Amino acid sequence: MEETLMDIDLKDKEEYIVNMGPQHPSTHGVLRFETCLQGEKVKYIIPHCGYIHRGIEKMCEKLTYPQLLHLTDRMDYLSAHINNEAVSLCVENAMGIEVSDRVKYIRTIFAELTRIASHQLWWSAFGMDLGALTTFFYGLRDREKILDIFEETTGTRLIQSFITPGGLMADVHPNFQRRIKEFITYFRKKLPEYDQLLTGNIIFRERTKGIGVMSKELAIDYGVTGPSGRGSGFHCDIRKIAPYSAYPFVKFNEIIFPEGDTYARYLVRMKEMWESLNVLEQLVDNIPQGQIMLELKAIKAPKGEYYQRVETARGELGVYIVSDGGPSPARMKFRTPNFSNLFIINKIASGHKIADLVAISGSLDLVIPDIDR
Amino acid sequence: MYDFTPMIDSITGYLNGVFTPFWAGLISMVMLGVVLLTVYAVLGLYLVFAERKICARMQNRLGPNRVGPFGLFQTIADLIKLLLKELIFIKNADNFLFNIAPFIVIIASIMAIGSIPFAKGLQAIDLNIGVLYILAISSMGVIGILIAGWASNSKYSVIGAMRSGAQVISYELSVGLALLCIIVYAGSMQFSEIIASQEDGWWIFKGHIPAFIAFVIYLIAGTAETNRGPFDLAEAESELTAGFHTEYSGIKFAFFFLAEYMNMFVIAAIATTLFLGGWLPFHLFQWAGFNHVMDYIPPVFWFFAKTAFVIYLMMWFKWTFPRLRIDQLLALEWKYLLPINLINLILISFLTLMQWHF
Numbered sequence: 061m062e063e064t065l066m067d068i069d070l071k072d073k074e075e076y077i078v079n080m081g082p083q084h085p086s087t088h089g090v091l092r093f094e095t096c097l098q099g100e101k102v103k104y105i106i107p108h109c110g111y112i113h114r115g116i117e118k119m120c121e122k123l124t125y126p127q128l129l130h131l132t133d134r135m136d137y138l139s140a141h142i143n144n145e146a147v148s149l150c151v152e153n154a155m156g157i158e159v160s161d162r163v164k165y166i167r168t169i170f171a172e173l174t175r176i177a178s179h180q181l182w183w184s185a186f187g188m189d190l191g192a193l194t195t196f197f198y199g200l201r202d203r204e205k206i207l208d209i210f211e212e213t214t215g216t217r218l219i220q221s222f223i224t225p226g227g228l229m230a231d232v233h234p235n236f237q238r239r240i241k242e243f244i245t246y247f248r249k250k251l252p253e254y255d256q257l258l259t260g261n262i263i264f265r266e267r268t269k270g271i272g273v274m275s276k277e278l279a280i281d282y283g284v285t286g287p288s289g290r291g292s293g294f295h296c297d298i299r300k301i302a303p304y305s306a307y308p309f310v311k312f313n314e315i316i317f318p319e320g321d322t323y324a325r326y327l328v329r330m331k332e333m334w335e336s337l338n339v340l341e342q343l344v345d346n347i348p349q350g351q352i353m354l355e356l357k358a359i360k361a362p363k364g365e366y367y368q369r370v371e372t373a374r375g376e377l378g379v380y381i382v383s384d385g386g387p388s389p390a391r392m393k394f395r396t397p398n399f400s401n402l403f404i405i406n407k408i409a410s411g412h413k414i415a416d417l418v419a420i421s422g423s424l425d426l427v428i429p430d431i432d433r
Numbered sequence: 434m435y436d437f438t439p440m441i442d443s444i445t446g447y448l449n450g451v452f453t454p455f456w457a458g459l460i461s462m463v464m465l466g467v468v469l470l471t472v473y474a475v476l477g478l479y480l481v482f483a484e485r486k487i488c489a490r491m492q493n494r495l496g497p498n499r500v501g502p503f504g505l506f507q508t509i510a511d512l513i514k515l516l517l518k519e520l521i522f523i524k525n526a527d528n529f530l531f532n533i534a535p536f537i538v539i540i541a542s543i544m545a546i547g548s549i550p551f552a553k554g555l556q557a558i559d560l561n562i563g564v565l566y567i568l569a570i571s572s573m574g575v576i577g578i579l580i581a582g583w584a585s586n587s588k589y590s591v592i593g594a595m596r597s598g599a600q601v602i603s604y605e606l607s608v609g610l611a612l613l614c615i616i617v618y619a620g621s622m623q624f625s626e627i628i629a630s631q632e633d634g635w636w637i638f639k640g641h642i643p644a645f646i647a648f649v650i651y652l653i654a655g656t657a658e659t660n661r662g663p664f665d666l667a668e669a670e671s672e673l674t675a676g677f678h679t680e681y682s683g684i685k686f687a688f689f690f691l692a693e694y695m696n697m698f699v700i701a702a703i704a705t706t707l708f709l710g711g712w713l714p715f716h717l718f719q720w721a722g723f724n725h726v727m728d729y730i731p732p733v734f735w736f737f738a739k740t741a742f743v744i745y746l747m748m749w750f751k752w753t754f755p756r757l758r759i760d761q762l763l764a765l766e767w768k769y770l771l772p773i774n775l776i777n778l779i780l781i782s783f784l785t786l787m788q789w790h791f
Contacts, residue, residue, distance in 0.1 A: 078588045086671040100592070100759055189671045191662060191756025197492035257753065263663060264755045414592070415758045418672050 074098050078414075082111045086189050086418045089428030093405075093417070100413045105406045109399075113432040120392035125151050125359045126224050128388070133219035135396060136430035138178040139372035141170045144223040149304055150368035150379040151225035154361035160350030161306075163227045168306035169240065169343050170210075170222065171370075172336040176247070177206040178373035179329045179336075182425045186326070187258055189422035190267055195258055202250050209239045227353035240344045244337050251333060259330065268323040272408040272420035275320055282407070283400035286375025287332060288424050291325035293318035298371035310342045322423040329425070360387050374398055374425055398430040435731050437554035465557055473543055473695060478508040480694040480744070487745065488752045518683035523586055526680070530584035535681065535688035537577030542695040545570045549702045550624045552712045552732035563624040564612050567703060568605070571658065574696065575601040578660075578667065578677050581689070585680040593676025596759055597660055597667035603766040604664075607654035610774040614647040614781045615640070615707040628711040635710035641789075643781045648708045650770055650777075652746065655700035657762070659693060662751035666759055701743035705736060709743075712736040 081092035090111035096104040116135060120128040125147070132143040145167055152159065180203040187195025207217040212233045214220040222229050258264050274284065279292040289296045297314040299307045315331040317324035361383035369378045375397025382391035401424050409420045448457040482497065482505065489496025497504030523531065548563050550556040560566050575598060582594020616622055618640055619630040630636075636644050657664040668676030678689045705711060712732035716724045757765070 076588065078592075085674060100596075187755065191665070191669065191671060192754060193488075193662075194492050194752050197494060201493055258755070261755060263757055263761075266761055267755060267758060413758055413760065415666075415669070415672050415756070 075103060080417075081108075086422065087428070088185060088422075088426060091402075091426065091428045091431070093421070095414070095417065097414060100415075102410050102412055102414055102417050104410055105417065107402055107405060109402065109428070109431045111432065112429050114429075116433045117392050117394060120389060122388065124387045125361070125389070128392070129224060130221050132394075133221055134429060135394065135433055136372055136374060136377070136398065136427050137219055138181060138427055139174055139374065139377075140219040141174040141222060142370055142372040143377060144221060145171060145305065146368055146370040146372075146377050146379045148223045148225045149370065150366050150381055151359065151361055153368060154364070154366040154381065154383065155225070155356075155359070157226065157354060157356070159227050159354060160352075161348045162350030163352060164306040165309075165343055165347045166228060166232055167223060168310075169340060169347075170220075171305070172339050172343075173206050173209060173240070175373045176333050176336045177203050179333050180206075182329060182373075183254060183258075186422045186425075189418050190264060192258060192261075192264070195254075198250075198253065198257060202247060205243050205246065209236070209243065212236070212239065224353070225359050226356050227351070229353075231352050237344050237347070240340060244341055244344075247333075248337060251330075254330065259326075265323065267415075267419055268326060268423070269321060271322045271412060271416050272423065273319070273321045274404060274408045276318075278404065278407060279320070282404045284375070284404050285400065286372070286397050286425075287315075287328040288325050288401050288404075289375060290314070290316050291328045291423075292320035296376065298369050298376055302369065304368075304370060306343060310339050312339050322419055325423040358387065360385065361389070369395070372397060374427065374430070375401060394433060396430045396433060398426050398428075402426055402431055435552060435733075437552055439554075441554050469543065469546060469557060473546055474691075476698055477691040477694050478512060480698060481511075481690070482508045483741075483744070484694070484748055487748045491749075491752045512687065515687040516684055520685060521680075521682045523680050526586045527584040530580050531680075532685075534577045534581035534584060535685045535692075537580065538574050538692040539577075539688045539695075541570055541574035541577065542692045542699060544573075545699045546695065548624065549699065550628060550706060550711055551736050553625075555733065556624065559623065559625050561621075561623045564616060564622045564627075564703075564707075567699070568609055568612070571696065571699060572601065572605050574692065577692075581681070582677040585677070587680050589673040589675070589679050590677050593667045593669065593673045593679070596669075597677060599759070600660070600664065600666060600762060601658055603763055604654040604657040604770075607650055607766060607770045607774055608658055610771070610778055611647045611651035611654065612703070612707060614643065614778055617778070617781050617785050618644070624706055624711070627707060628713060631710040631713055634716075635708065635713070637708045640781070641784065643777050643784065644708065646773065646777050647781070648704065650774055651704055651708070652743070654766070654770060655704065656697075656747050656750070657766075659696040659700055661693065661697060661747065663754035663756050664762060665751075665756060666762060669756060671756075697744060697747060698740065701740045701747065702736075704743045705739040709739045711739075 075096055075098045078095045078097055079092060080095055081087040082090040087093065092108040092111065094106040094108060095102055114134070116131045119131060123131070129144050129147055132147050133140040135143055180199045184196040184199025210220055211217050213236055214222045214229070274292045276293045279289045279294045284292070284294070285296045293316055295314065295316065300314045312335050315328045315335060317328055361381060363383055363385040366381045366383065367378060369376050376395065377397055378395030380393040380395065381389045384390040405421060405424065409417045412420070445461060448461055452460065485507070486496040497507035500506045500510050522528070545567055547557040548560055548566055550559070578597045579594045582590040582597070615627065615636050618636055619627045621627055621630070637648050660667045668678065673679070678686055681689060712735050714727040714730055714732070714735050716727060
C-alpha cells in the first residue's frame with residue numbers, strides 16, 4: 061500500500077500538508093506533490109503519479125509493431141519522434157535488418173530538431189515557473205519554426221509517427237533542407253536573446269544557483285539521466301556512449317556541468333541547443349540518396365528478448381521487447397527517463413523554500429504522460 | 434495659467450448661496466464622491482487595458498484588438514462578464530470576513546486617490562499631512578489581504594496572505610524613508626506646497642544624486658507594496674495558484690484586481706508629485722520661449738503623462754523579471770534598501786542644512 065503523509069503522525073504542530081496538484085499551474089500536467097511544509101519551508105515531498113496512466117505497455121501486447129508505434133508518441137509528447145525511433149531501432153535490431161544511410165540521416169535530423177523544440181518549450185515553461193512570463197512567448201515563437209518544418213514533411217506538428225520499423229513513412233519535402241538551413245541561421249541569432257532575457261538576470265541567478273544540488277552519486281543512484289543527470293557531471297549521453305542512427309558520423313560535444321544545481325541543469329539545456337544546431341549543420345547538407353522504406357514482407361521480431369536505448373530530450377529511453385515470434389510483442393517495457401528523474405525531487409528539494417520546489421521541478425523538465433505511460 | 438481654484442470656488446459659492454450650509458456640504462461631498470468613483474473606475478479599467486497592450490508588445494503579441502477599436506472596450510466587456518459571474522461561497526469559510534475583505538482593499542485605494550493633486554486646485558482634499566495620510570491609508574489595504582487569506586480557509590491563500598503581510602510591513606519602511614527625503618528637501622508634508630517648492634526645478638533634478646537614489650528606492654519599494662511583479666509573491670501563480678485571492682470569484686475578485694491597479698496608479702502619482710514636479714510643466718534652464726510653450730500644455734496632461742511614464746517603468750520590469758523568493762525579498766529590504774535609505778536621508782538632511790541644493 062502506498063504510504064502517504066496523512067498516515068505519518070505530524071509531530072510538529074507547525075507542519076502542514078499542501079497538495080500541489082493534480083491541478084496546479086507549475087506541475088505541468090496531472091502530477092501531485094504531497095508536500096509537507098513548515099511555514100514556507102519544504103520538509104518532505106511525496107510525488108504521486110498515475111493520474112494519466114493509460115496502460116500503454118499492456119496495450120502494446122495486442123498491437124502489431126507498426127501499430128504500437130503510435131502509442132509511443134503519447135508518452136513523451138515533446139520527444140515523440142525520438143520515441144518512435146527507439147521502438148523502430150529495437151524492432152530492426154531484432155529482425156536483423158539495416159536501414160539505408162538516408163533514413164539514418166533524416167531520423168537524426170528529426171531527432172535533433174525535436175530536441176531543440178523540446179528544450180525551447182522547457183525554457184519557456186521554466187521561465188514561467190520562476191515568474192518571468194515573457195519567456196513563454198519567446199520560446200514558443202521560435203518553436204513554431206520547427207513545428208512548421210515538421211508539418212511540411214509529416215503533416216503533423218506535435219506527434220508525427222513518421223518513423224516505422226524499416227524506414228520512414230515518406231520522403232522529406234523538397235523544402236526540407238532549405239527550411240532547416242534557414243532555421244539554423246535564424247535560431248543562432250535568437251539564442252543570445254534567451255540569455256539576455258533570463259540567463260543574465262540577477263534575480264534568475266539568485267533563484268537558481270546553489271538550489272537543489274544533486275551530487276553525481278545521487279544522480280547515478282536514482283538513475284537520473286539526460287540534461288538533469290549531465291548537470292551533475294554524470295556522463296550519460298547515449299548518443300556518445302552507444303551511438304545509433306547517424307550519430308557515429310557527426311562530431312559534437314557532450315555537455316557536462318559538475319555543479320549539480322538548478323543553474324547547471326539550466327545551462328546544460330541551453331548549451332545543448334547550440335550543440336544540436338551544430339549537429340544539424342553537419343547533417344543537413346550531406347543527406348545521401350537511398351531507399352526510404354525497406355520492402356519487408358512482415359514485421360515480426362524473432363523469439364527472444366531485445367533492448368534498445370536512445371537519448372530523448374529528457375534522458376535515456378529504454379525499449380525492452382520480449383517476443384514470441386508473433387507480429388506483436390509478448391511483453392513490452394519502456395524505461396522512461398521522467399519516471400526516474402521525478403523521484404529525486406524529495407532528496408534535492410526538501411529543506412528548500414516552496415518557491416524553490418517549483419524551480420527544481422521545472423529544472424527536471426518533467427513530462428507527466430511519460431511518467432505514467 | 435490653468436488654475437482650477439476659481440472654478441471649484443464658484444461651485445462651492447453657488448451651492449452655499451442656494452442651500453443651507455449642511456445641504457451644501459452634503460451635495461458637494463456627493464458630487465466629489467461621484468467624480469472620484471468615476472475617475473477611479475475609468476482609470477482602473479484603462480490601466481488594465483494598458484497593461485495588456487504593453488505586455489503584449491513585450492511578448493511579440495498584439496494584445497486585445499477585437500472589442501471596439503484597438504480593443505479599447507475589452508476591459509469593459511471583461512468587467513460585465515465579472516459582474517455577471519456567479520459568486521462562489523466557500524464551505525467552512527468565515528463568511529463575514531470573506532465578504533468584507535475585498536471592500537477593505539478597494540476602500541483603501543479609493544481613499545488614497547482623494548488626496549492626489551491632478552492639477553492646481555483639482556484635488557479633493559489638500560491635507561497638511563498629505564504624505565503621511567497616503568502612507569497610512571495605503572498600508573490599510575494589507576489588512577484586507579490578510580483577512581482575505583485567513584477567511585478563505587485555503588492553505589494557498591494563507592501562505593499568500595502571510596507573505597503579503599511580511600512584504601508590505603517591510604517595504605513600508607523604505608517607501609516612508611524615501612518620501613521623507615523629499616519632505617526634508619521641501620520642508621512640508623502638504624502636496625500643494627511640495628509641488629510649489631518644485632516651481633524652479635523638479636526634486637529629481639535639483640536634489641542631486643540622493644534624490645535620484647530615493648526615487649529608485651521608492652520605485653522598487655512602491656512596486657513591492659502593490660504586490661506587483663517581480664514582487665508578486667502574495668499571488669505567485671506558479672507556486673500558490675493565485676495566492677490570497679485563490680478562492681474569490683466574480684466581482685469580488687474584480688475588486689482585488691482593480692485595487693491592485695489603482696494602488697499602482699497611486700504609487701506612480703505620488704512619485705510624480707514628489708519627485709517629478711506633479712502637474713508642473715517641464716522647464717529647461719532659462720529658455721523662456723521653450724518654457725512658455727510648455728506652460729500652454731494643461732497641467733492635467735502633464736500629471737497623467739508623468740504618471741503614465743512611471744507606470745510604464747513598473748510594467749516594464751514586471752514583464753521582464755523573474756519573481757524573487759520570500760527570503761531574498763526580505764533580505765533586499767532589510768540588508769540593502771533600508772541601510773542605503775538611512776544613509777541617503779542623513780546625506781539629504783546635511784545638504785538641506787547647508788543649503789547646498791539648488
